[in-house]
Amino acid sequence: MIEGIPAPGAYLYNFLTRKRKNLDRVIAEEITNKIEHGKILDIGTGPGFIPIKIAKFNPDLEIIGIDISKTMIKLAKKNAEKAGVNNVTFEVMSAYKLRFLEEQFDLVTSIGALHHFNNPLKAFNEMYRVLKSQREVWIYDFITDTPKKDMRKFLEEVGLPKFPWSIAFRLHGLNYREWTGEISKAAEQSKFDDYKLERNKALMKLILRKF
Numbered sequence: 366m367i368e369g370i371p372a373p374g375a376y377l378y379n380f381l382t383r384k385r386k387n388l389d390r391v392i393a394e395e396i397t398n399k400i401e402h403g404k405i406l407d408i409g410t411g412p413g414f415i416p417i418k419i420a421k422f423n424p425d426l427e428i429i430g431i432d433i434s435k436t437m438i439k440l441a442k443k444n445a446e447k448a449g450v451n452n453v454t455f456e457v458m459s460a461y462k463l464r465f466l467e468e469q470f471d472l473v474t475s476i477g478a479l480h481h482f483n484n485p486l487k488a489f490n491e492m493y494r495v496l497k498s499q500r501e502v503w504i505y506d507f508i509t510d511t512p513k514k515d516m517r518k519f520l521e522e523v524g525l526p527k528f529p530w531s532i533a534f535r536l537h538g539l540n541y542r543e544w545t546g547e548i549s550k551a552a553e554q555s556k557f558d559d560y561k562l563e564r565n566k567a568l569m570k571l572i573l574r575k576f
């Protein structure tokens with residue numbers, strides 16, 4: 366899997382995810398409800414639609430979205446400008462080498478990017494370093510081998526049509542064995558004190574806790 370999405374793919378991704386807004390809203394609401402004020406770091410932010418929604422929902426939050434792809438960050442900046450939000454910023458950066466000092470963030474999120482990471486353990490330890498203590502990291506990604514019935518229910522619940530989304534979610538994510546195998550192993554080996562997997566049909570949420 367290529368880590369950063371290169372230019373043509375980034376434009377296509379920007380175009381398609383614009384149409385995913387019902388699901389983005391569900392995730393953005395869940396994240397916004399977690400903290401009232403403070404700083405959120407979103408890793409592998411892509412075109413930035415979810416951080417932009419969070420910024421709109423709560424102007425007291427400060428959100429920084431980072432991505433290794435220059436094109437994605439250019440698109441995210443444009444999308445934020447169009448949305449007229451000024452409590453979200455975007456920077457080109459690698460998940461493995463964050464420019465921030467220790468214990469800066471109240472919540473670290475990552476959505477749909479984990480399956481791109483060649484070294485999840487290294488990314489988890491960087492997230493740990495920049496996260497304040499008594500806080501959590503929320504990592505969302507799709508479960509590619511979700512049973513058909515669950516995929517249908519999930520799409521109904523988030524208000525997305527079966528086409529193209531069932532195909533997109535089956536291509537972009539990790540299978541259940543990868544979640545419970547190599548990803549859980551990396552979470553266990555990481556500096557985090559605790560972790561938990563929460564499954565909502567086609568979407569997995571990995572919660573990493575720092576005590």
Ligand SMILES: C[S@@+](CC[C@H](N)C(=O)[O-])C[C@H]1O[C@@H](n2cnc3c(N)ncnc32)[C@H](O)[C@@H]1O
Pocket residue numbers: 367368369370382408409410411412413415431432433434437458459460461475476477478481482537
């Ligand atoms: C499938 S997109 C998800 C984008 C967005 N979070 C969303 O929910 O639509 C994954 C993103 O992760 C970025 N990415 C992959 N590896 C990365 C890394 N090591 N550091 C930072 N970003 C990375 C890619 O460039 C891409 O924009």
